[in-house]
Amino acid sequence: MDIVYAFEPDLSAEEFRDVLVASTLSARRPAKDLGRLERMLRQANIVATARDGAKLVGISRAITDFSYCCYLSDLAVDAAYQRRGIGRRLIEATQAQAGPQTTLILLSAPAAESYYPKIGMKRHESCWIIPRTV
Template sequence: MNMDIIYALEPRLSANEFHDVLVASTLGERRPVKDLARLERMLRDANVIITARHEGRLVGISRALSDFSFCCYLSDLAVDAAYQHRGIGKRLIAETHAQAGPETTLILVSAPAAEGYYPKIGMNQHMSCWTIARKK
């Protein structure tokens, strides 16, 4: 497989493409993929959207919220299952952090199945994370 992956900042990514990569990755199981309008809002209200494309096809995405001066919350990291284990996720994280800036701490909450991945790429675990569950 030709692995010329193109990474880009894509603030106007379509909800349909976002949907497709979520479904093609394991992240679709934990995102509202049946609600296209909600996916659209998720994209429009994020301020860092980095994509990975292979021959024009979206194969990975990082969607984050940042203040560009202290913190960056990486909310979605999804790589098409057929493209995993090729460094795409690691590069999406690096590109996201670069866009947010060197003064930011990059923060993410891991899916249970991905907990072993993040230490392998040099991320540190923080044991104190607190949440209030969404209502729907």
Template sequence: MDGAVVYAHEPDLDAESFQDLLVASGLAPRRPAASLERLGRMLAGSDLIVTARLDGRLVGVARTLTDFAFCAYLSDLAVTRDCQGRGIGRQLIAETRAAAGPEASLLLTAAPGIEGYYEAIGMPRVPHAFRTDRER
């Protein structure tokens, strides 16, 4: 893994690649990774997909829903386990923020136990957020 990580916008990322990344990152249990059809709908409904590739291999993704004018919800941030700790997640967030634009705030929901990562990279907690969990 000596090559440079290449970041790009990949609006046509396929469900199989996304599925493989979710598994390799450890995020699969928190996503509908067993359903390629549902992953495909998730990707198709995304406004912004930023990827990280190392020697052509997909090692990270940031999937965002945004209007590019006021708000952006970074729904999925995943980096393969073997590439974690290299700043890839931080750069995916930076690329997402840049693409969403200076008028859009960026919001995400951290997986339990991962909150410290976001605090360590300088993202403040939001004290007044609410959500309704999905039924399935």
């Protein structure tokens, strides 16, 4: 497996959608709304990718101020490529790009909650949200 990692700020919404579907994260993202996916990509500060040849197999999409905090909004790895360290490498690339002064923040999908402690992330008990209305 020769996975190539890069930063792709111009990633297409179609490729983003395809990896969301392949990872099962599409169940919790607006995968059918390409316009919204496009806006999600264009407004992100960091879009880290993992490719097997031309095929996108993983993505980390984050919003950050590069000074204090970095919200890793989407971490998706094609189910056929999971358990190979791709997610960990994408998180490391995102954190490195955001900078050492930032705290990386991630809200886990329910199915992935047991993954993050295994790679050294710490649980934070006092997270509060105002849910989307649409």
